[in-house]
Amino acid sequence: MRLISTTRAQDGVELGRDVMIGRPDGVPLLRAGVRLTNRYRDLLVKAGVSAIYVEDELSEGILVEPVVDDMTRAIATRAVSSAFKTARDAMSSGKRLAPDTVEALEDVVRRILEQIEGSGGVALALADLSSADGYTFQHSIDVTAVGLMIGHRYFTSQGWTDFRGERHYDQVEERLSTLGLGLLLHDIGKLAIPLGILNKPGKLTPEEWTIMKSHPRAGVDMLDGSQWSPLIKSVVLRHHERWNGSGYPDAKAGAEIHPMARIAAVADVYDAITSERLYAPARPAADGVRAIIEGNGTLFDPEVVDAFCRVVAPFPAGTSVELQDGRKGIVVSVPDGALDRPVVRILEGEGARTEISLLHDPGIRISGWDHVSPPSPVAA
Numbered sequence: 001m002r003l004i005s006t007t008r009a010q011d012g013v014e015l016g017r018d019v020m021i022g023r024p025d026g027v028p029l030l031r032a033g034v035r036l037t038n039r040y041r042d043l044l045v046k047a048g049v050s051a052i053y054v055e056d057e058l059s060e061g062i063l064v065e066p067v068v069d070d071m072t073r074a075i076a077t078r079a080v081s082s083a084f085k086t087a088r089d090a091m092s093s094g095k096r097l098a099p100d101t102v103e104a105l106e107d108v109v110r111r112i113l114e115q116i117e118g119s120g121g122v123a124l125a126l127a128d129l130s131s132a133d134g135y136t137f138q139h140s141i142d143v144t145a146v147g148l149m150i151g152h153r154y155f156t157s158q159g160w161t162d163f164r165g166e167r168h169y170d171q172v173e174e175r176l177s178t179l180g181l182g183l184l185l186h187d188i189g190k191l192a193i194p195l196g197i198l199n200k201p202g203k204l205t206p207e208e209w210t211i212m213k214s215h216p217r218a219g220v221d222m223l224d225g226s227q228w229s230p231l232i233k234s235v236v237l238r239h240h241e242r243w244n245g246s247g248y249p250d251a252k253a254g255a256e257i258h259p260m261a262r263i264a265a266v267a268d269v270y271d272a273i274t275s276e277r278l279y280a281p282a283r284p285a286a287d288g289v290r291a292i293i294e295g296n297g298t299l300f301d302p303e304v305v306d307a308f309c310r311v312v313a314p315f316p317a318g319t320s321v322e323l324q325d326g327r328k329g330i331v332v333s334v335p336d337g338a339l340d341r342p343v344v345r346i347l348e349g350e351g352a353r354t355e356i357s358l359l360h361d362p363g364i365r366i367s368g369w370d371h372v373s374p375p376s377p378v379a380a
């Protein structure tokens with residue numbers, strides 16, 4: 001299976017995975033196995049699906065496994081959309097959100113965690129599954145999945161620090177479920193932002209930007225003060241703070257920002273880059289990984305970036321890549337522990353192919369990659 005741009009897909013090619021775009025009911029727009037026609041291509045383009053997985057001879061035997069399966073995603077979408085509706089109703093009647101009104105979210109976090117653990121906790125390539133509509137829900141789910149992957153790695157290797165500054169390595173499951181709830185709710189304050197600003201295609205004016213930057217505090221204000229864990233509130237309030245103090249709402253820096261919020265910052269930025277937005281097309285995983293590495297030590301906590309690089313593959317299985325000597329190929333698999341050194345199937349004339357492991361050939365560099373983004377999160 002490999003990932004190709006929808007507009008470049010040939011008639012008759014077989015879809016490798018269900019296309020679940022924008023369907024909260026869990027019914028695919030098109031099913032795996034369907035052969036592409038002009039009409040289907042138009043349908044996909046109209047739905048904002050810029051890339052699809054296809055099964056063809058070149059990519060025979062290459063497996064692409066979703067980390068968050070379609071069933072979990074459908075359940076998560078329903079739970080998040082219902083939590084946001086409850087929050088909206090509470091807001092309009094001047095009330096705050098109590099944890100027991102959104103109990104279903106805990107179940108979503110548990111399901112996502114189970115899948116992450118099932119995938120070995122490594123090698124996630126996560127990008128957008130949906131068209132821009134429903135962005136906030138899908139974004140919340142994808143940020144939760146990548147944030148929990150980072151958190152799993154971070155808490156296992158760095159432990160977590162209590163209010164006395166002591167490190168602990170136990171109760172990781174509890175920490176992860178708290179982190180997961182914070183991640184699912186991190187952008188809930190966007191409900192308080194006028195849609196005209198939220199969905200504006202162009203640049204925001206300084207006044208609009210000020211309103212936009214109020215969403216973390218608006219989010220905390222929506223959560224009933226004494227009932228929610230302070231850690232969840234910290235993720236909601238601080239996910240736009242930056243390691244060097246250049247973020248908002250309070251320009252906090254370094255250890256002033258809770259590690260859970262530092263994890264949320266990396267997951268949020270990575271997902272924003274690799275997702276289809278109303279005002280920007282989705283970019284490939286490699287671009288998202290590069291942006292996080294560029295912010296290492298300035299925008300982002302180096303320990304969090306280190307954990308991120310150990311769980312997010314820049315070139316997941318099925319990605320088309322170009323090597324610096326001009327050879328072209330498709331990523332077959334990604335080794336644990338060296339996510340940027342995949343096995344690549346080289347495509348040569350006459351259907352001949354060889355596979356090379358970049359891990360065993362350290363002199364070979366990937367110099368280019370297809371500018372398409374996976375239509376759903378996949379394990380490399």
Ligand SMILES: [Fe+2]
Pocket residue numbers: 186187215239240
């Ligand atoms: Fe945000």
